[in-house]
Amino acid sequence: MLPNKSFEREFQIKAYFVYGVAMYICFYHLISNAMLAQMQQPPFIFTDTEWVYQWYSATGIPQFITSHTVLASVFDISLLVTTVAFLLSKKRIFSILFTLAALNYFLTYNLVTGHHYHGLVGLLFISLPFWFKSEQRFNFSWEAVRYYFLYVFSSAGLWKILRGSAFYHDQLSNILKQQQINLLLQNPAGYKAHIAQFLISHTDFSHLLLLANVVLQLSFAIGFFTKKFDRFLFWFAIMFVIANFFVMGILSMELLILDLTLLNWEKVEAWVIKKEIVTVE
Amino acid sequence: MEFLKNTFLFRLFRQDKLLFTVIIIYMACVFYHVLKQREEFPFFLYGMYSLKEKPQDTYTAYSIKVDDTEIKYSKLRDAQRELITSTVDHAAPLLAEGKLSKEDENKFKVWLMNYCLDMRMTSDSRMDVIKLSCNYDSAGQVKILTKEPVYSYVAK
Numbered sequence: 001m002l003p004n005k006s007f008e009r010e011f012q013i014k015a016y017f018v019y020g021v022a023m024y025i026c027f028y029h030l031i032s033n034a035m036l037a038q039m040q041q042p043p044f045i046f047t048d049t050e051w052v053y054q055w056y057s058a059t060g061i062p063q064f065i066t067s068h069t070v071l072a073s074v075f076d077i078s079l080l081v082t083t084v085a086f087l088l089s090k091k092r093i094f095s096i097l098f099t100l101a102a103l104n105y106f107l108t109y110n111l112v113t114g115h116h117y118h119g120l121v122g123l124l125f126i127s128l129p130f131w132f133k134s135e136q137r138f139n140f141s142w143e144a145v146r147y148y149f150l151y152v153f154s155s156a157g158l159w160k161i162l163r164g165s166a167f168y169h170d171q172l173s174n175i176l177k178q179q180q181i182n183l184l185l186q187n188p189a190g191y192k193a194h195i196a197q198f199l200i201s202h203t204d205f206s207h208l209l210l211l212a213n214v215v216l217q218l219s220f221a222i223g224f225f226t227k228k229f230d231r232f233l234f235w236f237a238i239m240f241v242i243a244n245f246f247v248m249g250i251l252s253m254e255l256l257i258l259d260l261t262l263l264n265w266e267k268v269e270a271w272v273i274k275k276e277i278v279t280v281e
Numbered sequence: 282m283e284f285l286k287n288t289f290l291f292r293l294f295r296q297d298k299l300l301f302t303v304i305i306i307y308m309a310c311v312f313y314h315v316l317k318q319r320e321e322f323p324f325f326l327y328g329m330y331s332l333k334e335k336p337q338d339t340y341t342a343y344s345i346k347v348d349d350t351e352i353k354y355s356k357l358r359d360a361q362r363e364l365i366t367s368t369v370d371h372a373a374p375l376l377a378e379g380k381l382s383k384e385d386e387n388k389f390k391v392w393l394m395n396y397c398l399d400m401r402m403t404s405d406s407r408m409d410v411i412k413l414s415c416n417y418d419s420a421g422q423v424k425i426l427t428k429e430p431v432y433s434y435v436a437k
Contacts, residue, residue, distance in 0.1 A: 112364065163328075201420050
């Protein structure tokens with residue numbers, strides 16, 4: 001049952017959506033055999049030049065957690081426990097603990113793979129507004145996360161222009177040669193391999209696709225000036241993720257948790273009440 | 282001026298100076314790292330493949346076989362595929378160059394075997410990791426030029 005007070009109601013609906021998607025992301029990692037306890041006690045932690053990774057690795061925490069399956073399981077389960085506890089009790093401490101558990105997973109996973117996977121950044125950032133009790137601070141931090149999401153996409157477009165890769169004719173073709181090599185070697189008859197092959201060999205088309213991607217990413221910059229186009233940007237982000245899956249073979253849906261900041265929450269609230277998904281006190 | 286007053290940062294400055302300070306410091310740090318073109322957690326840079334990608338003479342891939350059955354990366358989910366391919370990409374050159382101690386080398390082989398067996402739910406016991414050097418023809422077809430065994434491991 002939802003509270004009658006407007007802010008608390010909105011807070012709770014946002015919490016249901018955000019933590020619902022967060023649980024889906026954790027479930028996806030679970031069925032991917034990639035949670036801490038499922039890593040089979042990895043032998044190496046690939047330290048990096050980034051000082052936070054160096055520091056975290058130097059503490060020995062990631063090594064200690066991943067080498068003790070029971071402890072790793074506790075950290076994995078804590079993601080679920082803190083979520084349920086937060087949604088039931090609405091106590092901010094559980095939201096803070098969730099962010100810390102997610103942060104530990106994020107850093108450890110990246111240290112084990114030696115690859116700085118950005119997908120889970122959205123999960124970390126969008127959980128921050130729920131740390132705050134005051135309506136004003138929650139709303140401002142929620143808005144800040146929206147701007148962060150706009151930064152993610154628009155900066156990706158800008159980097160391609162500033163580094164000149166957007167104007168490099170063979171850029172996408174060359175990327176795909178490395179990115180999709182395993183797919184082309186192992187499953188050349190599949191439809192995704194056909195897409196990759198087509199884009200590698202038809203460089204004019206792949207360059208056009210790259211330019212379309214740059215335009216799509218840059219279009220997020222409009223969100224810095226107005227919220228009028230948020231509903232379009234919401235779908236653009238989904239389009240990007242779908243295209244990324246078919247072209248690059250990357251499922252970046254985890255980042256889509258930030259897409260929630262582009263939703264019109266008044267409409268969402270009206271919809272969930274109308275559909276009697278929740279009731280109001 | 283009216284436009285400025287409606288901006289997020291202006292409203293934030295007027296109503297919540299602490300959060301304003303935190304966000305301004307974060308933005309300044311991101312900007313600093315943008316200028317240095319160097320990512321540092323948590324000041325992420327989202328290049329999304331923005332570095333110029335030049336064509337290579339050969340492209341490297343690693344094939345993993347468990348009892349002669351090749352692990353199909355395309356059948357794995359992203360997080361799982363990353364765990365295998367990234368660690369192999371990092372460890373295989375170290376193994377080839379003899380930069381790992383015997384103990385670390387063995388630990389890695391045991392780990393990769395355990396992780397792959399758990400994933401496949403089989404009791405296969407021999408693993409071969411092979412380095413493939415490839416290139417592409419004009420039709421976008423990949424061709425294997427050489428196959429070099431990185432290591433073979435038989436579980437005890």
